[in-house]
Amino acid sequence: MTGISRRALLGSLGAGGLVLAGGLGMGAASGGQVDLLRRMLVRLIGPFRMDDAEFARFAADFAASRAMPGTAQVDLLRLGEVLGATGAAERLPGSAGAKIASRIEQLERDVLTQFVLATRAPDPPGGEILHYGGLFAANACNNPYAQFG
Amino acid sequence: MARLTSQIAAEAISGQHFDTIVIGSGFGSGFFLHEALRHTRTTGRTGRVLVLEWGEIRDHAQQLADGRQTRIAPGSTYTNHSPRPWNFTIGFGGGTNCWFAQTPRFHPSDFRLNSLYGVGRDWPFDYAALEPFYCEAEDIMAISGDDDMARVLPRSRPFPQAGHRMSTPDALLKKARPDQHFVMPTARARVGTETRNGCCANLRCSLCPVDAKFTANNGLMDVFQHPAVQFCAGAKVTALETAAGSITAVRFESGGREHVVTGDLFVLGANAIHSPAILLRSGIDHGPTGQGLHEAYGIEVEAMLDGVDNFDGSTITTGADYGAYDGAFRSQSGAALLYFENRWKFGLRPEPGRWRQTLPIVIVVEDLPRDSERVLLGADGRAEVHGDGAGRYAMQGAERALAQLPQILSALPVERIERRGVRPTESHLQGSLRMGADAATSVIDAGQLHHVYRNLVVVGSSVFPTCSAANPSLTVAALSLRAARGLLA
Numbered sequence: 001m002t003g004i005s006r007r008a009l010l011g012s013l014g015a016g017g018l019v020l021a022g023g024l025g026m027g028a029a030s031g032g033q034v035d036l037l038r039r040m041l042v043r044l045i046g047p048f049r050m051d052d053a054e055f056a057r058f059a060a061d062f063a064a065s066r067a068m069p070g071t072a073q074v075d076l077l078r079l080g081e082v083l084g085a086t087g088a089a090e091r092l093p094g095s096a097g098a099k100i101a102s103r104i105e106q107l108e109r110d111v112l113t114q115f116v117l118a119t120r121a122p123d124p125p126g127g128e129i130l131h132y133g134g135l136f137a138a139n140a141c142n143n144p145y146a147q148f149g
Numbered sequence: 150m151a152r153l154t155s156q157i158a159a160e161a162i163s164g165q166h167f168d169t170i171v172i173g174s175g176f177g178s179g180f181f182l183h184e185a186l187r188h189t190r191t192t193g194r195t196g197r198v199l200v201l202e203w204g205e206i207r208d209h210a211q212q213l214a215d216g217r218q219t220r221i222a223p224g225s226t227y228t229n230h231s232p233r234p235w236n237f238t239i240g241f242g243g244g245t246n247c248w249f250a251q252t253p254r255f256h257p258s259d260f261r262l263n264s265l266y267g268v269g270r271d272w273p274f275d276y277a278a279l280e281p282f283y284c285e286a287e288d289i290m291a292i293s294g295d296d297d298m299a300r301v302l303p304r305s306r307p308f309p310q311a312g313h314r315m316s317t318p319d320a321l322l323k324k325a326r327p328d329q330h331f332v333m334p335t336a337r338a339r340v341g342t343e344t345r346n347g348c349c350a351n352l353r354c355s356l357c358p359v360d361a362k363f364t365a366n367n368g369l370m371d372v373f374q375h376p377a378v379q380f381c382a383g384a385k386v387t388a389l390e391t392a393a394g395s396i397t398a399v400r401f402e403s404g405g406r407e408h409v410v411t412g413d414l415f416v417l418g419a420n421a422i423h424s425p426a427i428l429l430r431s432g433i434d435h436g437p438t439g440q441g442l443h444e445a446y447g448i449e450v451e452a453m454l455d456g457v458d459n460f461d462g463s464t465i466t467t468g469a470d471y472g473a474y475d476g477a478f479r480s481q482s483g484a485a486l487l488y489f490e491n492r493w494k495f496g497l498r499p500e501p502g503r504w505r506q507t508l509p510i511v512i513v514v515e516d517l518p519r520d521s522e523r524v525l526l527g528a529d530g531r532a533e534v535h536g537d538g539a540g541r542y543a544m545q546g547a548e549r550a551l552a553q554l555p556q557i558l559s560a561l562p563v564e565r566i567e568r569r570g571v572r573p574t575e576s577h578l579q580g581s582l583r584m585g586a587d588a589a590t591s592v593i594d595a596g597q598l599h600h601v602y603r604n605l606v607v608v609g610s611s612v613f614p615t616c617s618a619a620n621p622s623l624t625v626a627a628l629s630l631r632a633a634r635g636l637l638a
Binding site for chain 1: 314347349350351352358359458460461462463464491493495496497498499502504505
């Protein structure tokens, strides 16, 4: 895992782009996707407690709801999470770095948003066990923030 | 498929004569009929009415089950030689199905663009002439809004429903800018009605899961099922027939066969691409028929806030700001209406403790109709759209509004403003059969009667002489009420 430079990692991401994962998201997320999403969420919101099977269901629904990175890109993003290289794309020269960083940020914001809405996770999550209640768009009248008074 | 009690098969009406034949069943046609049938009760003048609708009838449950309003993709119905994807719904209710139910009125200056700023055209009547019909359209759709909006858009009646709850950023802006910032008026019910549930901020307005927005299915059924009305779905109008300066008949296809019906009065409301295409196929190419197709231009930004949470309003869009709308600048750049979004269009913020400290804003800018943006016919008679996209007037208006944004948002703790891109379309096609007093430069008159064929009424946004930055549907509804009353009263 140490034989790849940070620049090579991000360059590879840029070359491949963040493309649709063919065949994934139709009922299951790959192990790599599940791992990537969990690592991203832990970094973004802190440690949380959730049954693995429930999280896998969330990951599958999330992957089905949007364009996801392909397998190779997922592996590189996971590596970035492990190495703590998640903000490095912005430091790449030229527009490529900004483009990659923007795509990664959009993935981060999407998974954060969908996870928080689907679990009603508090900010920060704390120690309570989170449960998956389905993606926001799969239900009605489930806006946790709207007030009507 | 769902059925209307007034529904009838093409074969059953083929060759028959009707007093009034209406083409299309969206806002323009629905509100024209709403008013015309009201007069029928007292005068009997509308007589026997036939509605011809290209698409099928789908109720709300069917649309939800299928995840779409219609099986007819708009792009499959015309050939597009312009950079925009023109969006519309072909089916019972037309645009009432897919709209987001934002209902700001047009601004008084929108009707006098040429007189005030020397660009575009004046409408053949002013805001005051349309104001009573705005009120009636708002009553029919049970519009929610704050009467305080009369500071910018004068009104003679209160809104039928109270305004939605503003988000916290909107409330702060309202306090700082009481004359410019308002709760967005909307046909997403603040409280439930007999036929609609109250909006619960699902943020999926194109196909509302709880049926809270006004649609033909929940708001115009008494019109389309009126005893005087017969409704023929799956009837694609191909052309009108003429004789001695009048429209005499409508030709349409249904089930692979062609049919003809004759009539006395004809109402054309088939949207701003297909209405001109029908006229052109009929050899009715008077004046600028088909020219001037346009829509507003939209860009998106995200304001990052410091310490203020968003998303606690009660519907998808809770604020409308007029700070970049009207002024001498309109001689050079378009009016801009700012829509304050109560939804996480770009996601929650990733920073811990700041998830909701983001404010998405849509900046919608008027454009000037250009004759070169137009509907033509292909060799096979199919509608073709030609054009180059948004004009410089609109893009300059967007840049001007962006430059004004820090000042407009000065009451909020804004960290930074991020540009998030150009919207591919506002889904508001309009202007291809413009109204005006001069038959050489317009297609229909102030009463929406065709300048040459005086038994042809054109309804819908195709009649707009200029653009406005506001959503068109309420104005379409008000115009149809006015046209029907002028014709039948």
